[in-house]
Amino acid sequence: MRPIFVLIRKEFQQILRDRAMIGIILIMPLVQLFLLSYAVTTDVKHIKLALLDQDRSRLSRQIGATLVHSGYFDLESRPATRLQAGEAIQEGRADLAVIIPLHFARDLETGRSPAVQVIVDGQNSNTSAIALGYVTRILQEVSSDILIAGLAAAAPGAAPRFIEAQTRVFYNPEMESIPYMIPGVISVLLTVATMLLTGMGLVREKEIGTFEQLMVTPIRPGQLLIGKLVPFALLGFLMLILALTVARVWFGLPFEGSPGLVALATLLFLLTTLGIGLFISTVTSTQQQALFIAWFVMVFSMLMSGFFYPIDNMPEWAQRITLLNPMRYYLAILRSVLLKGSGLVHLWPDFAALAVFGVGILSLTVARFRARVG
Amino acid sequence: MRFNLLPIIRKEFIHIRRDPRSLAIVILLPIMQLLLFGFAIDMDVKNVPIGVLDYDRTPASRDLVRRFTGSDYFIQAAALQRRDQVEDLFKARQAKAVIVIPPDYAASLQRDPSTAVQILVDGSDSNTGAIILNAAQRLLTEASLERAGITDPPLQVAPAIWYNPEQESSHFIVPGLVAVLMMMICALLTSITITREKETGTLEQILTAPVHPSQLIIGKVLPYVGIAMVDAALVILVGIFGFGVPFVGSAALLAFFLLLYVVTSLSLGILISTVARTQQVSMMLAAMLTLLPSVILSGFVFPLASMPDVLQAVSRIIPARYFLVIIRGIMLKGNGFAVLWPQALFLVLLSVVLLAVSVKRFKTRLA
Amino acid sequence: MSAIKAENLTRRFGKFTAVDAISFEVEQGEVFGFLGANGAGKTTAIRMLTGLLMPSGGDAWVAGRSVRANPRAIKQVIGYMSQRFSLYEELRVEENLDFFAGAYNLDRETSRRRKEEILEQFGLEGVRRRFTRSLPLGWKQRLALGSALLHHPRILFLDEPTGGVDPLARRTFWDTIHDLAAGGATVFVTTHYMDEAEYCHRISIMNKGEIVALGSPLELKRQYGKDTIQEVFVQLIKSTG
Numbered sequence: 001m002r003p004i005f006v007l008i009r010k011e012f013q014q015i016l017r018d019r020a021m022i023g024i025i026l027i028m029p030l031v032q033l034f035l036l037s038y039a040v041t042t043d044v045k046h047i048k049l050a051l052l053d054q055d056r057s058r059l060s061r062q063i064g065a066t067l068v069h070s071g072y073f074d075l076e077s078r079p080a081t082r083l084q085a086g087e088a089i090q091e092g093r094a095d096l097a098v099i100i101p102l103h104f105a106r107d108l109e110t111g112r113s114p115a116v117q118v119i120v121d122g123q124n125s126n127t128s129a130i131a132l133g134y135v136t137r138i139l140q141e142v143s144s145d146i147l148i149a150g151l152a153a154a155a156p157g158a159a160p161r162f163i164e165a166q167t168r169v170f171y172n173p174e175m176e177s178i179p180y181m182i183p184g185v186i187s188v189l190l191t192v193a194t195m196l197l198t199g200m201g202l203v204r205e206k207e208i209g210t211f212e213q214l215m216v217t218p219i220r221p222g223q224l225l226i227g228k229l230v231p232f233a234l235l236g237f238l239m240l241i242l243a244l245t246v247a248r249v250w251f252g253l254p255f256e257g258s259p260g261l262v263a264l265a266t267l268l269f270l271l272t273t274l275g276i277g278l279f280i281s282t283v284t285s286t287q288q289q290a291l292f293i294a295w296f297v298m299v300f301s302m303l304m305s306g307f308f309y310p311i312d313n314m315p316e317w318a319q320r321i322t323l324l325n326p327m328r329y330y331l332a333i334l335r336s337v338l339l340k341g342s343g344l345v346h347l348w349p350d351f352a353a354l355a356v357f358g359v360g361i362l363s364l365t366v367a368r369f370r371a372r373v374g
Numbered sequence: 375m376r377f378n379l380l381p382i383i384r385k386e387f388i389h390i391r392r393d394p395r396s397l398a399i400v401i402l403l404p405i406m407q408l409l410l411f412g413f414a415i416d417m418d419v420k421n422v423p424i425g426v427l428d429y430d431r432t433p434a435s436r437d438l439v440r441r442f443t444g445s446d447y448f449i450q451a452a453a454l455q456r457r458d459q460v461e462d463l464f465k466a467r468q469a470k471a472v473i474v475i476p477p478d479y480a481a482s483l484q485r486d487p488s489t490a491v492q493i494l495v496d497g498s499d500s501n502t503g504a505i506i507l508n509a510a511q512r513l514l515t516e517a518s519l520e521r522a523g524i525t526d527p528p529l530q531v532a533p534a535i536w537y538n539p540e541q542e543s544s545h546f547i548v549p550g551l552v553a554v555l556m557m558m559i560c561a562l563l564t565s566i567t568i569t570r571e572k573e574t575g576t577l578e579q580i581l582t583a584p585v586h587p588s589q590l591i592i593g594k595v596l597p598y599v600g601i602a603m604v605d606a607a608l609v610i611l612v613g614i615f616g617f618g619v620p621f622v623g624s625a626a627l628l629a630f631f632l633l634l635y636v637v638t639s640l641s642l643g644i645l646i647s648t649v650a651r652t653q654q655v656s657m658m659l660a661a662m663l664t665l666l667p668s669v670i671l672s673g674f675v676f677p678l679a680s681m682p683d684v685l686q687a688v689s690r691i692i693p694a695r696y697f698l699v700i701i702r703g704i705m706l707k708g709n710g711f712a713v714l715w716p717q718a719l720f721l722v723l724l725s726v727v728l729l730a731v732s733v734k735r736f737k738t739r740l741a
Numbered sequence: 742m743s744a745i746k747a748e749n750l751t752r753r754f755g756k757f758t759a760v761d762a763i764s765f766e767v768e769q770g771e772v773f774g775f776l777g778a779n780g781a782g783k784t785t786a787i788r789m790l791t792g793l794l795m796p797s798g799g800d801a802w803v804a805g806r807s808v809r810a811n812p813r814a815i816k817q818v819i820g821y822m823s824q825r826f827s828l829y830e831e832l833r834v835e836e837n838l839d840f841f842a843g844a845y846n847l848d849r850e851t852s853r854r855r856k857e858e859i860l861e862q863f864g865l866e867g868v869r870r871r872f873t874r875s876l877p878l879g880w881k882q883r884l885a886l887g888s889a890l891l892h893h894p895r896i897l898f899l900d901e902p903t904g905g906v907d908p909l910a911r912r913t914f915w916d917t918i919h920d921l922a923a924g925g926a927t928v929f930v931t932t933h934y935m936d937e938a939e940y941c942h943r944i945s946i947m948n949k950g951e952i953v954a955l956g957s958p959l960e961l962k963r964q965y966g967k968d969t970i971q972e973v974f975v976q977l978i979k980s981t982g
Contacts, residue, residue, distance in 0.1 A: 006843025010829065010836075017831045017872075020655040028662060039670045039681050046679040089536060091713055092699065108529055115532035122538030123706050124546045127677045132533055137508070139531050144515065146528045162488045162518045163438070165510055170464055172497035180499050192661070200654050207574060209827035216791050216821040217844040218813065287653045288566055292399040299403065303410045308675070310502055312422065312470075315413065336465060339498040346466035 003219045007227025011201075015231070025235065029189050029243045036185045037178045037251060040308065044130040049073040050094035052085045057105035063116070063142055067098060072134045085119065095121050096131050108146070171256075171339050179254065182247045183334035184307035187327050189243060190266070191273050191298055194236045198228055198277030199290045207286060221370050229274050236270045237263075256341030262334065265351065269330040271358030279365040301327040326357040382593025386567070390597060400563075400601060404555045404609050411551070412544040412617050422506055423451035425463050425472040432480035438491070441517055442473060447509040464496040471495045471506045483521075537620075537706045545620070548613030549701040550674040552606050553694045554665070556632070559602040560639035561646065561664040562657065564595045568647035569656040588733060595640050602636055610705075622708035628701065631714070634721050635697045639664070641728035642693075648735040668694035696720050742805055744769045744896050744927035745790065749799030752785050759785040761950035762799060767929060767943075769895075772922045774938045775931040776970075777947030778978050783931045784824075784900060786947070790929070791821050791898050804895055817845070820889035824901035824931075826881050830874040834865055834884055837873055838891065845892035852891075859887040863917075879910035886917070897921065899930040903937065915940050935971035946974060948981045 015021055049067065053060050068075050076094045079085040088094035099117040107114035118135050122128045172179055205211040214224065240262075247253035276297060284290040303309070304318070305327040311319055322328045329350040336342035344351065390397055424442065428435050443450040451469045454460065463469045474492035476482070482489040493510045497503040538545040568591070571577035613619040642664050650656035670676060671685060672694035678686055689695050696717040703709030711718075745767040752760040760782040767773040777783045788794040790801055792812030800807055806814045828837045838859060842852035860866045863883040868876060873884065882902060889897065899918075903911045915937065918928050922942075930941070938944050939958050946954040946961075954961055954977055958970055965973045 002843045002846055002848070006840050009843075010832065010840045013836060014829065014831050018652065018655060020650060020659070021652075024655065024658040024662070028658065031662060032666070035666065035670055035685070039685050040676055044677055044680055048679075090707060090709075092703070092707075111528075113528060113530055115530040118531060118533045120533065120535050122535035122545075123702055124673075124677065125538055125543045126546070126675075128535060128538070132535070133508075136531050136533075139529065143529050144519075147519075150528070163483075163514045164488050164490050165493045165507075165514050166490045167493045167495065167507055167510075169495045169497035169503060169507075170461070172500060172503070175497055175500040175503055177500045180501075196657070197654065200657070204573075204652070204654065208830075209823060209825045210829060212793065212823055213821070213827040214844065215793055216816055216819065217841065218816040218846060219844050220813075286393070286570075287657075288563075288570065289393060289396050291566065291653075291657055292396045292403075296399050296403055296406070299407060300410075303407070310499065312502075313420070318410075318413065332467065335498060336467060340465050340496075342465035346462065 003217075003223045004226050004230075007219070007224065008230050011227065011231040015235075025193065025239070026242070028193070029239050030246060032189055033182070033185055033243055033246055036188075037181050037247075040177075040181050040184075044127045044134075045072065047073045047127075047131045047134070048076040048093065048095045050077050050079050050085050050088040050097040051075060052079050052082065052097065052099045054102045055100050055104040059105040059108065060100040063100060063139070064098075066138055066142065067135070070134070070138055072131075089119060089121050092121075095128075096135065098135065171254075178251055179339055180335065181307075182243075182251060182253050183338060184305070184331055186240060186243050186247075186334060187269075187305065187331045188298075188302055188307065189239055190236050190269065191301065191327060193239055194232050194270055194273040195277040195280075195298065196291070196294050197235070198232050198274050199280040199284075199294045200287045201232075202228060202278065202281035203284050203287050203290045222366075225278065225366060225369055228278060232274055232277075233267075233270050236273075237266065240266055253338065255338055257337035257343065261337050261344065261347075265330055265333040265337070265354060268351070268354040268358040269326060272326040272354070272361050275358070275361035275365045279361065279368060282365070282368045301325050304328065305331050307331060323353075326354060326361075329354045329357075379589055379593050382590060383596050386594050386597045389567075390601070397601075400559065401605060401608065404551060404605055405612060408544075408548065408551055408609060408612055408617075411547040420446045421449045422447060422471065422502065422509075423469045424448045425452040425454050425460065425469040426450055427454040427457065427460070427472055427474045429477040430475050430479040434480035434483055435475045438475060438479075438517065439473070441513055442510075445509070445513060447506075447513075460494055469496075470499070470502060471510070473510070542617065542619075544613060544617035545706060546702075547675075548609060548617065548619045549705050550672070550698060552609050552632075552701055553635070553672065553697045554668050554674060555605055555609060556602050556635055556697075557639045557642075557664050557668040557694055559598055559605060560595075560636050561643035562660040563598050563601075564640055564643035565646040565650065565656045565660045566653050567594060567598070568644065569650050569653050572647075573652055591644055591736070595644070599636055599640070602639075603632065606632060619705065621705050623704035623710070627711065628704045631697070631700045631704070631718065631721075634718065634725070635693065635700075638693045638721050638725040638728070641725050641732060645728055645732040645735070648732055667692045671695065672698050674698065691724070693721060693724055742769075743767060743802075744771070745773075745801065745803055745929060747786075747790070747799070747801040750786065750789060750796055750801050751798035752782075752789060752794065753797045758950050760789070760796075763947070763950075763952045764799075765945055765952060765955060767927055769927055770922055770925050771942045772918060772928045772930065772940065774941030774944035775929060775947070776935075776938055776944055776974065777931075781947040782950040783947055787898055787900050787929070787931060791819060792816055817892070818895050820892070820894035820897045822882075822885050822889045822897075822899050822902050824904055826878070826885060828873055828881070828885055828888060831872065833870055833872055834876070835860070835869040837884065838888060841888040842891045847892060855891045859891060863887045879906045882906055882910075882914070886914070890921075894926065896927045896929065899928065901931055901933060903932065903934065911937070935969065935974055938970045938974075944970070946977055948978055951981075953977050953981050 015025070051064055051067065053064050067073055073096070077088055079088055082099065085097040085099060089097055097119040101114065101117065104114050116139055118132065120128045120132050169175060205214065248255065277294065280290050280293045284293065304322045304325045306322070311322050311328065314322070333347050333350050336347060426439050428439060442448045452463060454472065460472050463472065472494040474494065476490065479489060491514065493507065495503045495506050614621055643660065646656055646659045646663065650659055668674065671689040671692050674694065678689055700714050700717050703714055743766040748764050749762040750760060751758065751762050763786065775783055785794065789796050789808055790803055792808055792815045796809060800809045803815045804818045808815060829840070832840065835856060838856045839852065842855060847855060860869055863886070865880070865884060865887065868880065873881065876884065886902065903914055906914065918930070922928055932938065941958065943957050944961065945952050956964070961973050962968065962970065965976060967973045967976065
């Protein structure tokens with residue numbers, strides 16, 4: 001037991017000595033939490049609008065006002081010509097140009113179904129689609145208002161019968177994106193800290209020569225392994241608690257489900273990240289190499305976890321790939337337990353998958369480690 | 375000067391060549407990202423799994439259900455019997471919404487001016503939730519209008535999507551990826567490679583040779599500049615030929631700006647290496663100060679205009695933000711120097727400041 | 742029983758034979774100098790003897806334990822100091838000693854006692870709270886030797902222990918080595934400094950993976966008709982190509 005104890009103590013001494021490291025370990029979670037929670041938003045606001053009203057009728061002015069007051073757009077300019085409207089987009093001054101053509105109101109009266117022209121800067125396919133969606137929805141509302149008014153005028157009492165939606169939003173009635181992002185931030189945070197630090201830690205000892213010194217002592221490979229795993233697992237839990245506390249206090253993140261489940265899922269997840277980290281350190285000889293491989297794994301697991309992009313939206317083959325990504329399961333568990341209060345009844349397939357990955361990866365690492373070190 | 379520089383460059387190249395795995399990753403990583411972003415990531419929400427709770431069970435109610443499940447937006451994941459099954463469905467993530475049709479739906483359609491259908495949404499994913507609500511609303515309005523016999527709307531919307539009419543996300547991602555990549559290679563790799571020499575003690579040894587610190591640094595970073603430029607070219611070429619990303623503007627102008635941006639990124643990397651004593655710290659700092667902001671606060675994926683003012687202010691000192699405007703402007707819009715000079719000016723100023731600070735620090739640390 | 746005994750000890754890396762069937766014995770309490778040109782196979786040999794590297798052929802016994810059959814059993818009875826300083830720079834002097842005491846499985850009480858003894862023996866009491874990084878090289882080497890002695894090893898392996906250390910410090914270092922040998926420890930040491938070879942009871946000279954000479958410094962000088970071990974060494978390396 002003594003060797004394990006001194007190994008763990010040594011690891012903590014090394015971490016705590018390095019003021020830069022301790023700053024990083026404490027500050028990184030907070031920076032990422034705030035940065036990502038606020039910045040990673042799929043909401044699209046403050047779209048810069050160039051509005052060209054060639055019709056100058058009561059209706060066209062009304063449509064213009066509706067757009068400007070909708071809350072989605074910032075009126076950037078009122079260009080005088082189509083050319084100017086195009087230039088505003090070309091030079092990046094406007095994201096969106098709306099052009100109401102001449103005789104718009106007259107054509108509408110005579111039932112020619114005139115078109116409002118919308119030019120959108122499509123560089124960002126995502127925001128442009130959303131911006132276009134806003135304009136379309138607003139114009140459709142105008143359209144159906146006109147329609148209903150027309151029908152009512154033509155045949156009073158024969159207004160169409162509407163099927164209405166009574167909506168109820170569960171768990172997040174305000175529809176804020178932050179509660180959904182935070183579990184993602186936490187998963188990434190844990191992965192970065194544990195996988196990178198363990199992956200680089202052992203290789204560092206090889207690089208600076210202390211590894212050989214360890215190898216001539218009677219320390220067993222298993223003890224060395226535990227001595228490397230335990231400190232970083234503890235560190236991971238510390239970060240989890242820190243991040244959850246800040247998320248709760250500052251962002252008001254709910255914690256609907258059982259803390260025990262979160263702890264269990266975190267433990268299983270850390271087995272995979274620490275396992276991968278240690279595995280990397282057994283197949284590399286410099287910290288640079290370890291960093292590269294860990295980086296590769298991290299980018300992959302981040303993109304394929306459903307953090308930024310819902311897995312359901314991915315093509316079939318990509319969805320199948322995500323099944324190989326432990327972070328996918330952890331993220332799903334964290335989100336469901338925290339936001340919805342899901343229990344083991346609902347999440348057992350995810351737990352089972354995490355357990356399989358955790359045990360599998362760790363045994364692979366232990367085998368590899370024994371072969372290399374023992 | 376050239377006399378002393380060559381051996382250092384050669385040594386660095388030997389390091390890189392001895393380690394083909396790292397080189398492979400440096401080249402493969404951007405390609406993997408490109409493929410994942412280009413093929414696997416689709417922001418369109420479609421085929422959302424929904425549950426159906428139909429208390430009415432009439433042809434009219436079945437017709438409404440078909441309207442939902444027959445659309446691109448939804449697929450039926452479960453047919454419920456009771457109301458209390460809804461939450462279990464959400465908690466187990468088997469459906470993201472449930473449509474509840476009341477028992478007198480068909481009767482009400484004939485009788486009442488308006489008939490209510492319940493849409494229950496799992497709001498934990500706010501983005502998908504909002505899209506579900508919009509889509510449901512649209513389907514119900516369509517159904518209402520169709521029942522009234524109206525097909526032609528009084529006015530139409532004629533959209534024109536410039537620069538990216540097919541709304542391909544790769545057009546957007548490829549230039550952004552170049553910006554992030556250059557930052558990663560130039561800032562992260564160089565800071566680590568310099569810190570590595572410090573950590574293993576070889577830096578002191580090299581500096582006892584008649585080499586000026588600036589020569590050492592230039593010699594160490596030049597190979598990475600080469601790798602970065604090759605990587606950038608690779609991503610752009612795969613983007614153009616693999617994903618059909620347009621390249622409207624001048625390649626020479628882009629190359630010029632790339633070099634400028636490389637200098638900025640390198641200055642950041644060198645600055646980090648003067649602060650960090652171990653490669654781990656250097657890596658963490660580089661990730662936090664260069665990579666994360668370049669991905670998150672540059673407008674790479676997430677729109678800057680939607681962020682809080684504080685973050686928008688911070689984004690103003692992020693080099694990637696300016697380079698993104700430049701590279702997207704050149705590739706997609708064909709912008710020239712006349713439009714892009716303010717961004718260029720900023721990159722120049724930032725590089726000068728960063729380089730001055732890091733050279734000063736480097737000298738005081740080692741002298 | 743001899744402290745170290747090698748029989749046809751061989752190590753190949755692919756086609757290259759780094760150590761080619763060397764045989765020798767080192768007696769208990771002996772200071773044995775292991776000399777050779779760079780790349781002669783010294784470090785490979787020492788890595789096999791300390792259980793870090795498995796031999797490709799032959800065997801060696803350290804304190805009667807086979808390096809092939811039982812490399813782990815060797816580790817409790819040997820101390821090892823490598824040519825590169827390889828303690829934890831970011832730990833304090835006494836923390837390094839605490840760590841290695843624990844690594845050698847000493848109990849808490851013994852650890853504490855041995856730490857104090859080592860600090861005193863190597864004159865490190867004044868710097869016990871200093872960070873190892875900030876010590877001059879000569880002090881670091883004393884600390885490294887001290888760490889290797891915490892568990893009273895019967896056999897000590899020193900791989901170029903005095904590289905980069907000033908002559909006075911080297912002299913003190915060798916005094917310590919002789920004290921240890923007088924106390925019954927066996928010291929197996931590699932060195933580049935030929936004057937240091939003169940301090941050894943016996944030396945072997947390796948070239949291209951083979952032992953080309955073995956004996957006491959006096960015997961070797963007489964056998965080759967030279968005044969110094971340096972001259973013996975130069976002639977041997979030249980004549981064996």
